[in-house]
Amino acid sequence: MDRETLIARLTDIVGKENIVTEPDDLLLYIFNAGPKAQQASFHSKHVPIAAVQPGSAQEISQIMRIAHEKGFPVIARGQASGLAENTRITKENTIVLSTMRLTKLEIEPETLTATVGPGVVTVEIKKAAGKFGLLYPPDPASFGYSTIGGNVATDAGGLQCVKYGTTRSYVAGLEVVLADGEIIRTGNKCIKDVAGYNLTQLFVGSEGTLGIITEIILKLIPLPPAKKAMMAIFNDLEAAGAAVSKVMVSGVVPSIMEFMDNTLIRAVEEVIHQGLPVDAEAILLMEVDGDPAVLDGQVEKISSVCKGLGVREIRVANTPEEIDAIWEGRRNCLPSLSRVSKSRMSGDPAAPINRLPEELRKLKELGKKYNVKTACYGHAGDGNLHPCFLYDNDEEYERATKVKDEFYAFMLTIGGTVTAEHGVGNEKTKYMKDQFGPVAYGIMTGIKKLLDPKNILNPGCLFGENL
Amino acid sequence: MSNQYTPLRELSAKCTFCGVCHSVCPVFSKLAVESSCARGRLFQTRFLSDEKIRASKHIAETVTRCTLCQACAAKCSAGIKTTDLFMRLRKEIYGEVPMPLAKRAAFTWMSYRALFDACLSYGAPFQTLLFKEKEDGAGWVSRLPIPAAGLNLRRVIPKLASRPLRRVIPEVGKPASGAVKAKVVFFPGCMMNYVYPAAGKAVFDILVKNGVEVHVPKKFACCGTPAITSGDFGTGRILAEINTGLLSAGGYDAIITGCATCATALAHEYGMVLEDSKAGPAWDALKGKVQDFTSFLCGLGYSKDFREVKQTVTMHDPCHLVRGMKVAKQPREIVKAIPGVTFVEMADADRCCGCAGTFSAHYYELSRRINDDKIDSIARTKADLTVTGCSACRMHIDDGLSQRGVPCKTLHTAELVARGYGLA
Numbered sequence: 107m108d109r110e111t112l113i114a115r116l117t118d119i120v121g122k123e124n125i126v127t128e129p130d131d132l133l134l135y136i137f138n139a140g141p142k143a144q145q146a147s148f149h150s151k152h153v154p155i156a157a158v159q160p161g162s163a164q165e166i167s168q169i170m171r172i173a174h175e176k177g178f179p180v181i182a183r184g185q186a187s188g189l190a191e192n193t194r195i196t197k198e199n200t201i202v203l204s205t206m207r208l209t210k211l212e213i214e215p216e217t218l219t220a221t222v223g224p225g226v227v228t229v230e231i232k233k234a235a236g237k238f239g240l241l242y243p244p245d246p247a248s249f250g251y252s253t254i255g256g257n258v259a260t261d262a263g264g265l266q267c268v269k270y271g272t273t274r275s276y277v278a279g280l281e282v283v284l285a286d287g288e289i290i291r292t293g294n295k296c297i298k299d300v301a302g303y304n305l306t307q308l309f310v311g312s313e314g315t316l317g318i319i320t321e322i323i324l325k326l327i328p329l330p331p332a333k334k335a336m337m338a339i340f341n342d343l344e345a346a347g348a349a350v351s352k353v354m355v356s357g358v359v360p361s362i363m364e365f366m367d368n369t370l371i372r373a374v375e376e377v378i379h380q381g382l383p384v385d386a387e388a389i390l391l392m393e394v395d396g397d398p399a400v401l402d403g404q405v406e407k408i409s410s411v412c413k414g415l416g417v418r419e420i421r422v423a424n425t426p427e428e429i430d431a432i433w434e435g436r437r438n439c440l441p442s443l444s445r446v447s448k449s450r451m452s453g454d455p456a457a458p459i460n461r462l463p464e465e466l467r468k469l470k471e472l473g474k475k476y477n478v479k480t481a482c483y484g485h486a487g488d489g490n491l492h493p494c495f496l497y498d499n500d501e502e503y504e505r506a507t508k509v510k511d512e513f514y515a516f517m518l519t520i521g522g523t524v525t526a527e528h529g530v531g532n533e534k535t536k537y538m539k540d541q542f543g544p545v546a547y548g549i550m551t552g553i554k555k556l557l558d559p560k561n562i563l564n565p566g567c568l569f570g571e572n573l
Numbered sequence: 574m575s576n577q578y579t580p581l582r583e584l585s586a587k588c589t590f591c592g593v594c595h596s597v598c599p600v601f602s603k604l605a606v607e608s609s610c611a612r613g614r615l616f617q618t619r620f621l622s623d624e625k626i627r628a629s630k631h632i633a634e635t636v637t638r639c640t641l642c643q644a645c646a647a648k649c650s651a652g653i654k655t656t657d658l659f660m661r662l663r664k665e666i667y668g669e670v671p672m673p674l675a676k677r678a679a680f681t682w683m684s685y686r687a688l689f690d691a692c693l694s695y696g697a698p699f700q701t702l703l704f705k706e707k708e709d710g711a712g713w714v715s716r717l718p719i720p721a722a723g724l725n726l727r728r729v730i731p732k733l734a735s736r737p738l739r740r741v742i743p744e745v746g747k748p749a750s751g752a753v754k755a756k757v758v759f760f761p762g763c764m765m766n767y768v769y770p771a772a773g774k775a776v777f778d779i780l781v782k783n784g785v786e787v788h789v790p791k792k793f794a795c796c797g798t799p800a801i802t803s804g805d806f807g808t809g810r811i812l813a814e815i816n817t818g819l820l821s822a823g824g825y826d827a828i829i830t831g832c833a834t835c836a837t838a839l840a841h842e843y844g845m846v847l848e849d850s851k852a853g854p855a856w857d858a859l860k861g862k863v864q865d866f867t868s869f870l871c872g873l874g875y876s877k878d879f880r881e882v883k884q885t886v887t888m889h890d891p892c893h894l895v896r897g898m899k900v901a902k903q904p905r906e907i908v909k910a911i912p913g914v915t916f917v918e919m920a921d922a923d924r925c926c927g928c929a930g931t932f933s934a935h936y937y938e939l940s941r942r943i944n945d946d947k948i949d950s951i952a953r954t955k956a957d958l959t960v961t962g963c964s965a966c967r968m969h970i971d972d973g974l975s976q977r978g979v980p981c982k983t984l985h986t987a988e989l990v991a992r993g994y995g996l997a
Contacts, residue, residue: 126606130626131635134607134616143590144619159605187592206605225605227596251596441650444587 150195163320171287184253190531196566224255243270261311263527268487279323314564332398346388347463362393363487447496457522490526535570582622585615587651594645611645640929643896663804711975738770762835764964772985776831809846837897867903881913887956891963911993928969
């Protein structure tokens with residue numbers, strides 16, 4: 107099918123106000139989010155043939171029938187804010203399929219569920235649930251602008267995962283358009299359902315490679331009535347690392363437990379001027395939530411664990427303003443690094459929570475070995491770190507890449523994963539075989555081939571050229 | 574490679590394509606395509622600099638399809654001053670592609686201050702040639718569609734005042750008794766001058782009532798916003814030089830506005846158009862004195878000598894006030910101080926109403942769709958009255974309320990305060 111015919115067919119389906127065909131406008135779809143967004147080498151090599159914004163699962167089904175029959179690649183896309191090149195265009199004649207018009211948002215307090223379209227920005231779900239005294243807990247840093255469709259497709263994490271889990275834990279059902287245009291429904295609003303294979307969870311985290319999610323049933327929980335935050339300041343990096351698992355087994359489950367190393371403390375303080383301890387080796391930022399009557403006791407418990415490990419100082423935030431001040435520092439981690447180096451790579455590996463001291467040691471060691479500046483922050487409480495590999499030029503980039511690869515390999519040797527929240531995307535495909543081994547990896551490619559035999563759904567994502 | 578877009582490319586180079594701009598953009602909320610929001614436009618700038626794309630009528634269309642509401646600039650995680658950058662981008666693009674004739678003609682007209690003033694001052698009797706009254710009394714609707722002027726048959730616009738503000742208030746207002754607390758110059762702007770003189774009079778009267786000596790020079794030109802935001806920095810500069818001259822003379826303690834857009838032009842945008850002008854140093858000296866009348870009153874301390882005004886009131890924050898001038902608390906504080914006023918906050922009060930001056934002329938249907946969200950917010954408050962500190966927002970909201978049949982009136986914030994003082 108030639109371009110003109112395809113565009114005419116797509117226009118018939120979505121209407122001419124919902125298709126982008128102007129070459130100059132299509133060029134804007136070659137970018138990928140992240141610190142490297144400006145590098146020409148990081149841009150997608152192919153410009154899409156068209157970008158469409160269907161308004162229903164039926165329209166998407168019609169589009170997929172054409173794509174499947176004629177072999178056009180299709181990449182589903184929300185805000186394209188994913189940090190693992192999740193929507194990179196890797197093939198010619200790709201149709202970019204925006205989910206931004208699918209914005210259904212219904213809260214059903216009686217069943218503790220929300221039914222939403224993939225184009226809803228996650229914060230809107232939180233706001234809508236909040237009106238009923240309910241909470242949708244997952245909070246990736248991007249929740250103010252990323253869509254729930256993208257969150258589900260990447261199984262997005264966030265700060266509160268340590269207590270509440272990732273997006274996956276809240277997905278109860280889906281409507282999905284398959285590669286050939288069939289529309290299926292998985293899951294339901296039941297709290298318990300053990301029938302058969304869990305297809306819902308198969309699609310969660312599949313990054314648009316198995317189908318296009320067109321509706322999502324989410325679980326909600328009662329909104330915790332109160333919270334408190336605290337900062338624990340450590341002179342010793344490994345003591346801070348050790349404190350993480352000690353706190354986690356102390357009987358208190360913090361709702362957030364974040365870590366920042368000295369490089370980050372200094373960079374962030376330069377931005378926010380809040381009196382962060384610039385001479386400390388590390389800080390832990392924690393929050394507890396729940397019944398106000400128990401929070402003081404929890405703060406005390408955490409404090410005493412930290413004291414046992416030689417904490418230098420503990421600052422407790424009680425009012426909403428004080429709590430926000432604590433988190434302002436954390437929010438500024440990634441942007442503040444632009445003060446340390448021109449560019450950087452950041453990752454999202456994880457390991458079991460008791461291995462944090464080793465991880466921090468290893469990162470320092472590798473940085474020294476290759477003379478690369480590194481920094482580290484992350485969701486220490488759930489074992490998910492954001493190591494940063496900093497560089498100012500191409501030559502440093504090469505060395506930084508070596509540090510990154512060796513660090514990821516190390517994470518796998520201690521029972522970790524290369525991605526705990528951003529997804530594999532097109533970024534981490536090279537690590538996948540190592541993480542899964544040939545048999546498990548073969549099962550995954552087999553599932554992909556079963557559901558998308560022509561490899562038209564987000565080709566390149568998860569598997570690279572291995573299909 | 575380097576061209577006129579290269580400096581702009583450098584200003585945009587920190588964009589990480591994160592997409593936070595999408596979530597706050599009123600235009601993206603309706604169109605949802607990459608070319609409709611800041612992130613895409615920043616990368617367009619890059620391509621113009623690299624000469625991977627060329628300025629064209631189409632590119633000009635996409636870069637003007639923005640309300641310049643500053644929501645993206647306020648949220649940008651890389652701190653990019655998107656709105657300023659987009660005005661500069663428009664300037665460069667219109668250096669290569671001709672600006673639509675209607676805009677060019679209008680800006681030329683505006684730069685001839687006396688002619689512009691005469692037409693708008695004496696134009697009222699001739700309005701019926703073009704317009705007819707809408708049945709609900711909300712204003713005029715056009716007899717003919719005039720797309721170049723943004724007039725479509727359903728757009729409701731206010732009538733041109735039969736007497737401009739200049740003929741309603743004196744050139745100098747002095748407090749009746751007591752010490753003069755400050756000597757200020759009041760810059761009313763075109764909307765208050767020619768369309769809503771009652772709002773201008775309200776600002777004037779409120780200031781005098783609060784012990785302020787107010788000067789209103791007759792020869793102010795348009796602040797220049799329509800030209801500057803459209804990229805016509807040449808016209809903007811002519812107007813900025815006229816106004817800077819008038820504002821610098823007289824040794825005023827403060828420059829007071831009742832129009833958020835004028836305020837932002839005087840305080841910020843003149844910096845762009847006066848970059849190498851001989852009026853630059855004079856502007857540098859006065860820019861810090863520009864204040865919305867509400868923030869000025871809160872700083873000065875204002876009389877609480879109010880009478881009761883029994884109204885349920887909600888407030889819309891104009892983009893140029895809340896983000897341009899960082900003023901949002903002050904008008905609320907004053908309005909809430911009036912006894913009898915029940916203040917109801919609307920959802921997303923600081924979201925753009927879709928007017929954006931020339932934007933609503935060029936993209937009327939799109940500006941209406943954006944405005945629908947605002948009207949929904951207002952309707953949910955069930956308020957009798959929406960007040961706002963920008964006459965253009967007020968006009969656009971009035972249009973929306975009338976077309977949607979929502980029973981809520983609009984006033985400039987100053988008019989409500991003047992009622993509280995028993996001045997109107």
